[in-house]
Amino acid sequence: MSGTELPALPVTFRPGRTRAVLLTAGVALFVVVSLIGLLLNGLGPGERISFVFTAALLAGVLFLLARPKVVADGTGVTVVNIVHRRRLEWAEILQVNLRSGDPWVFLDLSDGTSLPALGIQPGIARQRAVADARALRALAEAHSAPEAEAPRD
Incomplete structure (x- = not known):
């Protein structure tokens, strides 16, 4: 992180x-x-x-x-775009991207696709969107890190 x-x-x-x-x-x-x-x-x-x-x-x-949002919880992320909703497990999110000029955040997924997350968009409040993208990236990195395996008895 x-x-x-x-x-x-x-x-x-x-x-x-x-x-x-x-x-x-x-x-x-x-x-x-x-x-x-x-x-x-x-x-x-x-x-x-x-x-x-x-x-x-x-x-x-x-x-x-006005509907788009991204909801992160302990088990994953729900991306609500204009007409679609998709639930993702943390392990499915490889990277959270908000590059200069992007209209919203893109999530690179483990199946090789990219999912737009319209809930984080720099339109009117660029600094807020950058902070939100960083927070989501930090959450994805923290939750997708491989857990140390418990020793077997």
């Missing part, structure tokens, strides 16, 4: 500011578009409902974009 203190488990990493912006924008969009649809004169009930439905659909997209 490179001097990074391990956070207490379980720990959830998520882009807090980005999430707040997306959730606020989703609620505001829903309210404004719905009010426009309800307050416009000359619209029939079906048209008013379509305004509310469209507002809900657009807000739903923003809520999905």
